[in-house]
Amino acid sequence: MKTPLITTLLVLTHSICLAQYEYEPSSTYPFGQPNPNAPEQIKDFAPMIGMCHCKSENRTSDGSWAAPVDMTWTFAYLMNGMAVQDQTLKTDGKHSGSIRQYDADSSRWYVHYYSSSAPATAPLSYWTGNHESGKITLYKPQQSPQGIDGFSKLTFYDFNENGYRWIGEWVNIDESIVYPFWKITCKRE
Template sequence: MKILVTLILSILTTSLAVAQYNFEPTTENPFGQPHPDAPQQLKDFEPMIGICDCKSMSRMPDGSWSDAVDMQWTFKYIMNGMAVQDETLKADGKHSGSIRQFIADSSKWYVHYYSSNAPSLVLPTWEGKKKDGAIVLYRNQKSPNGIDGFYRLTFYDMTKTGYKWIGEWVSKDESIEYPTWKIDCARKI
């Protein structure tokens, strides 16, 4: 009898452990899946889940745009489908990534960014939400001449075949916009 009880408990424990991680990446779902208990906004990033080949361009000090840098951008569900993580691998060796969590109490996305080019003890955080078909995120930042404003990140033109992204400094009232970085992505996987 003791052996039967031990066997049943072992099977139940194993079944619970497997079920506990049903939304992590697997062979069938290499980028994970959204957890059914996650906020519905988790699906805001659904068009980006997978791998895209991208072209990244940044603003040069003289105001012109740099040559495009080849980049691979991968998005996946993490934390058993409760959040989204992304990673960029760039041909210039400046890799980066983010962890994206939607917090229902504030109805906002919080995005924590990290980079191989500028390691940080405290990760910078952007916050925002999806509006008018775009995901728009903000972080306080002064302009080079000291004007209060934000660094705004926007994902737009999001489809199953790719998406676009732009990073720009904007004034507090958003009447002044100065793009400094843009990325165009085409679906690979």
């Protein structure tokens, strides 16, 4: 029996689409792959690609650390391996994620953040930065509650085969004042 033309066209179209998006998550690569046409910096987040079980700790209003919250943090290549997306799922119901794109013209990462506790009704918050000295450090201008100019500073560090660590800090302009407000420790699944 001859294969109908429409079936042949559908199979051919499906094959072309698969080849066109070969770096997307798949059954073989559940977290995608870096696209060889992406800037080399796409691999900066390679130590985080996959899923980790983490402990997330935030400062309370009195300045003490709240009890750790269990979460999973999943990183994957998206946009056919041209960007990195992450997602957190926390047992307290406050979930979040980011889209991470490297801009070769400015030689910087741009990380756009979103959260289930504060749906985006305006442009997404974003941080910029780079991978240097074994750390990925990102900054966003932000004043302290006292009105001091500074930055929200986010740092990924202590990468190893078992996981990584992350810390969120407020720092003044010259980083002589450092106030940690959030820390996360992740263990690879």
